[in-house]
Amino acid sequence: QQPVQSPQAVILREGEDAVINCSSSKALYSVHWYRQKHGEAPVFLMILLKGGEQKGHDKISASFNEKKQQSSLYLTASQLSYSGTYFCGTVERMLTFGGGTRLMVKP
Amino acid sequence: NAGVMQNPRHLVRRRGQEARLRCSPMKGHSHVYWYRQLPEEGLKFMVYLQKENIIDESGMPKERFSAEFPKEGPSILRIQQVVRGDSAAYFCASSPLEGKTEAFFGQGTRLTVV
Numbered sequence: 744q745q746p747v748q749s750p751q752a753v754i755l756r757e758g759e760d761a762v763i764n765c766s767s768s769k770a771l772y773s774v775h776w777y778r779q780k781h782g783e784a785p786v787f788l789m790i791l792l793k794g795g796e797q798k799g800h801d802k803i804s805a806s807f808n809e810k811k812q813q814s815s816l817y818l819t820a821s822q823l824s825y826s827g828t829y830f831c832g833t834v835e836r837m838l839t840f841g842g843g844t845r846l847m848v849k850p
Numbered sequence: 851n852a853g854v855m856q857n858p859r860h861l862v863r864r865r866g867q868e869a870r871l872r873c874s875p876m877k878g879h880s881h882v883y884w885y886r887q888l889p890e891e892g893l894k895f896m897v898y899l900q901k902e903n904i905i906d907e908s909g910m911p912k913e914r915f916s917a918e919f920p921k922e923g924p925s926i927l928r929i930q931q932v933v934r935g936d937s938a939a940y941f942c943a944s945s946p947l948e949g950k951t952e953a954f955f956g957q958g959t960r961l962t963v964v
Contacts, residue, residue: 790952
């Protein structure tokens with residue numbers, strides 16, 4: 744069963760912050776985050792393997808709440824290059840993805 | 851170390867023809883996933899394979915679609931008797947371990963059925 748992402752779309756001004764949430768009805772053992780730009784392949788951002796784990800990559804970070812079966816992706820001081828569709832992926836046996844969150848950063 | 855290679859990048863087929871999509875995983879990766887993506891939509895899981903084994907094909911239509919990952923050579927996604935509704939981008943991803951490491955995506959094959 745695929746995870747659920749929210750919101751479905753976000754429009755930001757450069758420099759603003761955003762949070763993308765990912766939740767599952769089943770226990771999460773790992774959460775993967777990817778970004779896909781239009782017409783391109785998804786690109787790996789980060790993976791969280793343990794409950795309570797937090798990771799950062801430039802000004803993009805993520806947290807993993809194992810008990811709540813949720814993960815959140817935080818984009819701080821957004822840049823134009825952050826625009827794209829963000830997918831969270833969860834693993835039960837295979838890697839399945841949420842429906843995606845379309846992020847558009849405007850100047 | 852070359853990335854995940856998919857070919858062809860674009861494929862045009864007439865209704866009723868067969869489409870064969872190839873995916874060569876990264877060196878050392880024995881796990882391959884196939885996904886289908888319609889324009890402006892998400893990545894829909896189709897099938898998960900390890901070398902010579904189909905681990906999970908729950909996302910793949912029972913008819914006309916098949917997948918394999920032989921001991922030697924690329925993984926193949928085969929669509930027989932294609933219909934217009936099969937038009938989509940098909941991505942494969944590979945990883946060295948099940949679920950605990952990142953999966954790397956190929957550039958995709960864009961299938962158009964005319």
